[in-house]
Amino acid sequence: MIFRQLFDPQSSTYSYLLGDRATGMAVLIDPVFEQVRRDAALIAELGLRLAWTLETHVHADHVTGASLMKQRLGSRIALSGRSGAVGADRMLGADDVITFGERRLLVRPTPGHTAGCLTYVLDDHHAAFTGDCLLIRGTGRTDFQQGDAAAMFRSVHEQIFSLPESCLLYPAHDYRGLTVTSVGEEKRFNPRLGGEVGLGDFVGHMENLRLAHPKKIDIAVPANLQCGRPETVQEPGADPDWAPLTYSFAGIWEINPHGLEEHAAAVQILDVRQPDEYAGPLGHISGAILIPLGELAARAAELRRDRPIVAVCRAGSRSAQALTILQQAGFADLANLAGGMLRWRAEGCPVDGGGV
Ligand SMILES: N[C@@H](CCC(=O)N[C@@H](CS)C(=O)NCC(=O)O)C(=O)O
Ligand SMILES: [Fe+2]
Secondary structure (H helix, E strand, C coil): CEEEEEEECCCCEEEEEEECCCCCEEEEECCEHHHHHHHHHHHHHCCCEEEEEECCCCCCCCCECHHHHHHHHCCEEEEECCCCCCCCCEEECCCCEEEECCEEEEEEECCCCCCCCEEEEECCCCEEEEECCEECCEECCCCCCCCCHHHHHHHHHHHHCCCCCCCEEEECECCCCCCCEEHHHHHHHCCCCCCCCCHHHHHHHHHCCCCCCCCCHHHHHHHHCCCCCHHHCCCCCCCCCCCCCEECCCCCEEECHHHHHHHHHHCEEEECCCHHHHCCCCCECCCCEECCHHHHHHHHHHCCCCCCEEEECCCCHHHHHHHHHHHHCCCCCEEEECCHHHHHHHCCCCCECCCC
């Protein structure tokens, strides 16, 4: 199986991408609104098709990316029938099964943090995604959104600690950068409800957490009750539309050779190779401005600010660094020629100079 743990640093949220190798079908658990572009890039690069976005619960600290993913990738949205949310494609309850290709996630309700919290258990019981019920050596809070400490204690003991000791547990958050735990570990070492800790001890602990409310709660909860419909929140920056660009998981806007050929007249093509390469066997794109990468920071003022820039080099690596330098110099509309002159030539695009 393909498995990726993805992090949103602003809210310390983990999203989980699970893909079935045999069919390429995937699910994404707890997508974050501001990370949809990044996550969609990864899904494309791994050659996956996103079947479902799954919520572990209605989040109070960030907006879900479920609706934006549905808009971009046609994925369907599922969450608990007890969540109170509208706009989902499927409302889940006990023992429901989410199928993606030849793999399955099994639904176990684990209320306590909210009434509609779910844990998703992988078909082979190798891993479970516990949302904000069981965290690593901790638990989610129980002081708002129908929180109920006694319910959480039962959820953990009956629905999570009943899994095999070796089952890996992946939470929706960790505020210390910890990434994964296991049933056996949490049974022994969870300070809130592991070992001999009883229900009364746990409730006493939870009643005295004294946490400040999440900063975004007033935006996040109403938006999440509509599955993060873009109209309910301010959109993250729109995608650039000056040429057909693709965003990569590496964080770079890219253009392919034929896209650049079509838009060449409207952009500045910046070649950051050495002069001997520019004049060498690969040739160069007609009209390309030559500024070697090492000189770019000092010579950026030679470029116009009112036209997008496409950076070019031999294979696409130095030109990617050129974008960082130009960004630091305040340029906005930037893209990298994917694969550089090697791919430009391989795809039969025309060059000035160069050998055959
Ligand atoms: N400082 C964070 C608070 C986040 C928070 O309250 N997280 C919830 C999950 S939605 C929780 O259960 N936290 C447990 C804890 O902080 O111990 C924010 O403002 O977003
Ligand atoms: Fe939460």
